[in-house]
Amino acid sequence: MKEDKHVITMLVDNEPGVLSRVVGLFSGRGFNIESLCVAETVTPGLSRITIVTKANPPVVEQIEKQLNKLINVVKVRDLTHQDSVMREMALICVKASPEHRAEILRIVDIFRCKVIDVGLEHYIIEVTGDEGKLTALLNLLRPMGIKKIARTGTIALIREPK
Amino acid sequence: MEMTGAQILMAVLKEEEVDTVFGFPGGAVIDIYDELVRTDIRHILVRHEQGAVHAADGYARASGKAGVCLVTSGPGATNTVTGIATAYMDSIPMVVITGQVPTHLIGNDAFQEVDIVGITRPCTKHNYLVKSVDDLARTMREAFYLARSGRPGPVLVDIPKDVANQSAKFKPQEDIKIKSYQPTYRPNMKQLKKIVGLVKKARRPLLFGGGGVILSGAAEAFTAFARKTHMPVTTTLMGLGAFPGSDPLWLGMIGMHGTYRANMSTGNCDLLIAIGVRFDDRVTGKIETFAGNAQIVHIDIDPTSIRKNVGVAIPVVGDCLQSLNELNRMITEDNQNAFEEDHREWLAQIEEWKKQHRMAYDQGTETIKPQFVIDKLFEITEGRAIITTEVGQNQMWAAQYYHFDGPRQFITSGGLGTMGFGLPAAIGAKAAQPDRIVVDVAGDGSIQMNIQEMATAMQSCLPVKVLILNNGYLGMVRQWQELFYEKRYACTTMDHQPDFVKLAEAFGAVGLRATRPEEVIPVLKEGLACEVPVIMDFVVEKEESVYPMVPAGANITEMLLV
Structure with missing residues (x-):
């Protein structure tokens, strides 16, 4: 059966050990995690975990059910086929030799990202977007020489009814 | 009223009507034991903590109540792990209380310290580390509530030594509601009606029960359903006793060492009604061909059990007892005679299988079988x-x-x-x-x-x-x-x-x-x-083997026979 990418988001109790329960469930049952993001929400005591996973339909069904079974998981949603917005962010430290400096800034402009740190031989670029945008940007920057990169996983929210 | 943690613990055990605790004392639980002997709760002193958990488990299985076990920190706690995993796999309600080093020493590799909450996360229904005596009563009540409700299971509560001897106000009884935990007891009536429809149409139905039938106290309702619908019955190992072994509709156990007729019936039935089972590999054999001629109906309180291993035509999430009571209500008197007629041929075929390969052995005169x-x-x-x-x-x-x-x-x-x-x-x-x-x-x-x-x-x-x-x-x-x-x-x-x-x-x-x-x-x-x-x-005979046997991974109807 075909494995598709799924973005699963859940509200969990903000308590010690909860992340471990969620991650342990994935490792213990052989589910895959491509990326993972966790942070507090506006509701005191609740955090949101967003997990990107690759799985076939029966496995996705199990992932959702198993997550729901955890006592500290309040709500689970698979956003893959929902009307939702998804973003990730990356900080990219790129080599900025004199002959590339202008080109890099043009790319930054086109992609509407920001340079947040400048040195004699580097820029650090902050970029936000969906996965496709980040990949495209990295493909353009790679020839200049990427020194370091830090990348978040996907975060996502379902759109409110208009 | 101000009480120490140990006193609060005892008060909650009394509230929960615990009459027996299986355990083994140690440094981190001395305060708790000091209080325990002042109550009328019976303590059974084991010789190894694994024995304590299995005994609490046996107590729970024999009584239907939650088993309770009490052990000390570190090795006391790790010795319970096999027993906890045993109870978890079989959905046995149990509360395991472990002592822990004092809160200020947690994380310092203190004497007899182990992260038992971390170790048992994957083999408990839920577990807790109690960090403040103020949380103790509520945590213990939640532990019993979780252990008993929904699909039951073991819950571990780790209590640091200082929490046991600090004092707090004790509020008797409170309602436990956990927002994120609401098991579905009530089955979907539309789904149940569909099941009745299939039951009426089926010519070769098979009723297949598991441990869930026993756990939900549904053995009587299960038996009544089988008799009303005149349907042959098999169960898993865990379901033995859910249906009387002396009843003519009883086929014996299903699975790797199931009876010939139970396994053949599974392979040949046109409707398999599975209640409180989870389609373990020892039951199904080769999953792709399991009950290959049947529509499968699956009733279970745990949504994760449904469609985990086999696809089903009608899934029902709900309590086995409530579901069976509703099914029994929907099947009227005038249906009943029809069922006997409808299943006559099928039951004759099963009788034939029974004659072909009976459960038998040959007790000679020399060695004991x-x-x-x-x-x-x-x-x-x-x-x-x-x-x-x-x-x-x-x-x-x-x-x-x-x-x-x-x-x-x-x-x-x-x-x-x-x-x-x-x-x-x-x-x-x-x-x-x-x-x-x-x-x-x-x-x-x-x-x-x-x-x-x-x-x-x-x-x-x-x-x-x-x-x-x-x-x-x-x-x-x-x-x-x-x-x-x-x-x-x-x-x-x-x-x-x-x-x-x-x-x-x-x-x-x-x-x-x-x-x-x-x-x-x-x-x-x-x-x-x-x-x-x-x-x-x-x-006994040294090289006697258990038959029938379905080799691991083989189709359930392909049995090695004596």
Whole structure:
């Protein structure tokens, strides 16, 4: 059966050990995690975990059910086929030799990202977007020489009814 | 009212109507033990913490109440892990209380410190570390609520030593509601109506029950449903006793060592009604062809059990008892006669299978057949004993040759397959049901895993009977080696055995031995009549195997027969 990418988001109790329960469930049952993001929400005591996973339909069904079974998981949603917005962010430290400096800034402009740190031989670029945008940007920057990169996983929210 | 943590703990145990605690003391739980002995709660002192959990488990299975066990931090806690995993796999309600080093030492590698909450996360239904005495009462109440409700399971509460001796205000009883935990008891009526529709149409239906039927107290409703619809019945190992073993509609157990007719019926039925089961690999064999001619209906309280292993035509999430009560209500009197007519041919076919391959053995005059021992045990106890088992051949023969008429009579580690389970579980069962005869059917290998609990049985005056089917082998593995590894008996011979009779006597118990067929009945009679714990050592045919057998991964209808 075909494995598709799924973005699963859940509200969990903000308590010690909860992340471990969620991650342990994935490792213990052989589910895959491509990326993972966790942070507090506006509701005191609740955090949101967003997990990107690759799985076939029966496995996705199990992932959702198993997550729901955890006592500290309040709500689970698979956003893959929902009307939702998804973003990730990356900080990219790129080599900025004199002959590339202008080109890099043009790319930054086109992609509407920001340079947040400048040195004699580097820029650090902050970029936000969906996965496709980040990949495209990295493909353009790679020839200049990427020194370091830090990348978040996907975060996502379902759109409110208009 | 101000109370110490230990006092609060006792108050909650009383609220939860706990009458027996199985445990082993240690530094981190001294304060708790100091309070425990001031209550009227019975404490059963085990000889190893694994024994405490299995005993609490046996108590829970025999009584339907939550088992409680209390151990100290570090090694005390880690010794409970096998028992917790055993209870988790079989969905047994249990609260395990572990001591922990004082809060200010947690994380410092203190003496007897271990992260038991971290260790048991994947094998408990839920677990807690209580960081403040103010949270203790609520946490304990939640633990009991979680252990018993929905799909039951073990819950661990880790209590640091300082939490046990600090004081807090105690508020009696409160309603426990957990927003993120709301098990679905009430089945979907539309789905149930569809099931009734299928039942009416089916010509070769099969009712298939599991441990969930027993856990939800639905054995009676399950039996009534089968009789109303005149439907043949099989169960999993965990479901034995959900339907009377003496009923003509009973086919015997399904699965790897199920009966010929139960497995053939599964392969040939056109409707499989699965209730409180989880389609374990030991039940289904090759999953792709399991019940290949049938529409499958699956009722279970745990949504994750549904469509985990097999696809189903009608899934129902709900309590087995409520679902069966509704189904029984929907099936009217005038349906009933039709069912008998509709299933006549099917039942005749099943009878034919029964005649082709009966469960049988040939008891000669020289060596004792293990099946014969169980057969006679069944006769002499008139089918009324509570049987616990170890794991392996002993377990399968007990399941095949003791016919259980009621629920909570057969106590076995089904999911995890834990050797060493039977003796402590028998002690727990005897504590719960002191008026019943409790027999641990054991092998000579597995009994040695927790044999130390004989001292527990002696000290607590719990006269359990241990029946050893002694073949000098780790028999089930030997059987696999015989069948699939060209008789290479790698490390399965128990070349040195203790003298089990003398061992029993060393514990102060009674030891009996039978080496010839004619000695079986006298030894059983004498052993069962004893008022103290007994070990009965039956020296049986060394290379007897359990049949039928479905080789691992084979289609369930492809059985090796004697």
